[in-house]
Amino acid sequence: DARVTQTPRHKVTEMGQEVTMRCQPILGHNTVFWYRQTMMQGLELLAYFRNRAPLDDSGMPKDRFSAEMPDATLATLKIQPSEPRDSAVYFCASGPNDGLGNTIYFGEGSWLTVV
Amino acid sequence: AQKVTQAQTEISVVEKEDVTLDCVYETRDTTYYLFWYKQPPSGELVFLIRRNSFDEQNEISGRYSWNFQKSTSSFNFTITASQVVDSAVYFCALKANFGNEKLTFGTGTRLTIIP
Numbered sequence: 176d177a178r179v180t181q182t183p184r185h186k187v188t189e190m191g192q193e194v195t196m197r198c199q200p201i202l203g204h205n206t207v208f209w210y211r212q213t214m215m216q217g218l219e220l221l222a223y224f225r226n227r228a229p230l231d232d233s234g235m236p237k238d239r240f241s242a243e244m245p246d247a248t249l250a251t252l253k254i255q256p257s258e259p260r261d262s263a264v265y266f267c268a269s270g271p272n273d274g275l276g277n278t279i280y281f282g283e284g285s286w287l288t289v290v
Numbered sequence: 291a292q293k294v295t296q297a298q299t300e301i302s303v304v305e306k307e308d309v310t311l312d313c314v315y316e317t318r319d320t321t322y323y324l325f326w327y328k329q330p331p332s333g334e335l336v337f338l339i340r341r342n343s344f345d346e347q348n349e350i351s352g353r354y355s356w357n358f359q360k361s362t363s364s365f366n367f368t369i370t371a372s373q374v375v376d377s378a379v380y381f382c383a384l385k386a387n388f389g390n391e392k393l394t395f396g397t398g399t400r401l402t403i404i405p
Contacts, residue, residue, distance in 0.1 A: 206391050218381065218395040231392065266335060270391065278325070279385075279393055281335035 177201045179282035181267050187288045193255040196285045198267030199248055207250045208268040208279065209235075209242055218266075224250065225272060257289045292317045294384050296396035303372055304404045311367045311399045313382030319343075322386035324358065324365045325393065330378040338380075341365060369401075377403045 180199040188194055200207045208223040222232035227244040235242065239261075241253045254261055264286050270279040293316040303309045315324065326338040339349065341358050349356045353370045369376050382396040 208391070208393075217397050220392055223391060225391070264333065268335075272391065277391075278337055278340050279391070280337055281327070283332075283334040286333070 179267055179269050179280055181265075181282035181285050183285055184283065185286045187290065188257055190258055190289055191256045192289075193253065194257050194261075194287060194289075195254075196252045196265055196267075196287070198250040198252075198269075198282060200250065200267070200269030201280060202248075204269035204271050204280075205247070206270045206272040206277070206279075207244060208266075208270075209250070209252050210266040210268060210281075212264040212266060212284070213262075221252070221265075254287075257287075259289045262288050292319075292384050292386055292394045294382050294394055294396035296380075296382055296399050298399045299397070300400045300402070302402040302404055305374060306371050308368060308370050309372055309401065311369075311380050311382075311401065313365045313367065313396060315363050315365065315382070315384045317384060317386045319386035322384060325383040325385070326356070326365075326367050327381045327383060328378045329381065329398070335381070338367075372401075372403045374403045374405050377401060 182197045206225045209221040210218050211221055212218050219234055221235040222242040223230055224244050244250045264284040266281050266284045268279045268281040270277040295314045322343045324341045328336045328338055346358050355368045357366045379398045379400045381398045383393045385393050
């Protein structure tokens with residue numbers, strides 16, 4: 176059963192620490208997304224990649240956030256330094272980009288708490 | 291600009307009742323795709339259905355059915371004979387513009403099924 180895999184599932188860290196979240200997209204999917212979910216903002220797109228190239232990271236605070244795809248099986252989202260306002264659920268998602276309005280499948284999320 | 295409105299913030303129904311979740315969307319694109327996702331208490335986002343703008347046929351899957359009406363820009367979701375396991379937050383989402391993979395989400399409707 177193919178699924179998007181995210182680690183860590185839960186993370187509590189102190190303000191100022193670096194946080195790295197990892198995602199393994201579904202094999203064969205070439206479009207990868209990072210979404211953030213908060214009570215105030217709901218689900219918002221941070222960045223997305225197609226064929227490992229970043230296409231849109233306009234939703235991401237550039238000064239502290241960075242997203243990369245070192246290879247087709249790994250996407251990373253890094254926050255440095257972390258702040259309490261970064262506390263949220265971070266979802267990775269992937270899709271096949273089949274030109275048919277491809278369905279995007281989400282991982283289980285990384286629950287981040289910055290204290 | 292794209293927008294998805296889920297006016298119902300919270301709905302509670304007694305088990306076995308039918309319930310309809312409303313979704314209204316806005317887009318200037320002629321080609322677009324609509325989605326529903328379910329977020330159960332465990333937190334993951336589960337894909338339920340995808341619909342493209344060319345296909346206005348209603349769809350039924352077990353106890354779930356979807357009514358897509360372009361004339362009113364609505365894509366409503368009905369659960370028949372609701373069950374406690376249906377308790378979740380349900381998100382409607384829109385993707386428009388072939389090549390632009392971004393999903394725009396509504397704010398979600400929290401559905402509680404009372405046993």
